[in-house]
Amino acid sequence: QHTLEGNRDHTAVIHICLSIYLDRYFQTLYSSLTVVVLVHLSSDVDVIDCSVPQYNNRLDTPLPDVPFVRNLSAEQKKLKEKEKGSWTQLTKEEKLALYRLTHELSYAEMRQGSKEWMTVLGGIFIFLGFTGLLVWWQRVYVYGDVPHTLSEESVAQQTQRMIDMRVNPVHGFSHKWDYEKKQWK
Amino acid sequence: MSLPKPAMRGLLAKRLRFHLPIAFGLSIIAAVAFKFTVTEPRKQAYADFYKHYDSMKEFSAMREAGVFESVRPTGK
Numbered sequence: 001q002h003t004l005e006g007n008r009d010h011t012a013v014i015h016i017c018l019s020i021y022l023d024r025y026f027q028t029l030y031s032s033l034t035v036v037v038l039v040h041l042s043s044d045v046d047v048i049d050c051s052v053p054q055y056n057n058r059l060d061t062p063l064p065d066v067p068f069v070r071n072l073s074a075e076q077k078k079l080k081e082k083e084k085g086s087w088t089q090l091t092k093e094e095k096l097a098l099y100r101l102t103h104e105l106s107y108a109e110m111r112q113g114s115k116e117w118m119t120v121l122g123g124i125f126i127f128l129g130f131t132g133l134l135v136w137w138q139r140v141y142v143y144g145d146v147p148h149t150l151s152e153e154s155v156a157q158q159t160q161r162m163i164d165m166r167v168n169p170v171h172g173f174s175h176k177w178d179y180e181k182k183q184w185k
Numbered sequence: 186m187s188l189p190k191p192a193m194r195g196l197l198a199k200r201l202r203f204h205l206p207i208a209f210g211l212s213i214i215a216a217v218a219f220k221f222t223v224t225e226p227r228k229q230a231y232a233d234f235y236k237h238y239d240s241m242k243e244f245s246a247m248r249e250a251g252v253f254e255s256v257r258p259t260g261k
Contacts, residue, residue, distance in 0.1 A: 164250035166243065170234045171227075179246075 057105045067102040076101060 048054070053065035072080065076097075082090065083098055090098070099106075148154060167173045178185045192199075249258050 161252065164247060165252045166247065170231055 055104065057103075057110050059107065059110055064103075068104045069101045072101070 055064050055066050055068050058064075069076070079094060079097060079101075082094070087095075149158070163174055163177050165174075169175055176185050177183075247253065248256050251258050
């Protein structure tokens with residue numbers, strides 16, 4: 001049992017060394033490539049560093065990983081010093097200021113919602129309408145003629161045949177036809 | 186502030202004790218209503234239709250109308 005544990009540790013160490021070696025090798029490759037990419041990116045966008053903890057406004061995380069305001073001004077620093085003492089000494093405005101230092105939005109503000117759905121719905125309807133126009137054009141200019149069996153005369157012949165065949169005589173089609181008077185009930 | 190301790194256990198049991206009888210009751214009502222509004226009238230309609238159904242008369246009428254391929258109308 002002792003030797004097995006030792007072997008496992010050795011293989012683990014070998015794996016770690018190999019991964020570190022490969023990591024270093026690929027890092028040099030990767031960094032040389034990213035230099036090219038980053039030069040272009042930094043002129044356009046603020047890149048968020050996703051490797052450090054970030055602030056978030058979420059209903060299920062009341063205490064995010066970092067406070068909202070990282071770089072405190074002089075008077076904010078003074079307030080933080082006052083916070084280290086007894087909280088009964090803090091005024092209401094100071095308590096609110098401390099809250100806004102650590103949180104961006106309150107729960108009520110997070111739950112607020114917006115009127116965006118009206119814009120979304122409006123956009124949907126606009127595009128549906130435009131699609132309707134396209135479909136209409138297609139019906140007029142692309143589709144050929146409708147089959148002759150949809151003409152009035154043909155439909156009348158079909159209906160007569162259905163009545164003759166006694167289609168659905170209990171509840172449905174032929175039930176509504178009066179066979180004595182030869183008309184619809 | 187001294188709030189009363191909230192219920193910590195038996196929450197699902199309490200919910201089930203309230204909702205299950207209602208669920209069963211409503212389902213049974215739905216089934217009974219369907220039986221007496223749909224299936225019974227349907228059975229009655231079929232019974233009435235076939236009570237005075239003369240199959241030979243209907244067959245002759247259909248034959249004269251010319252819908253069959255196995256028998257032609259009596260004219261020809």
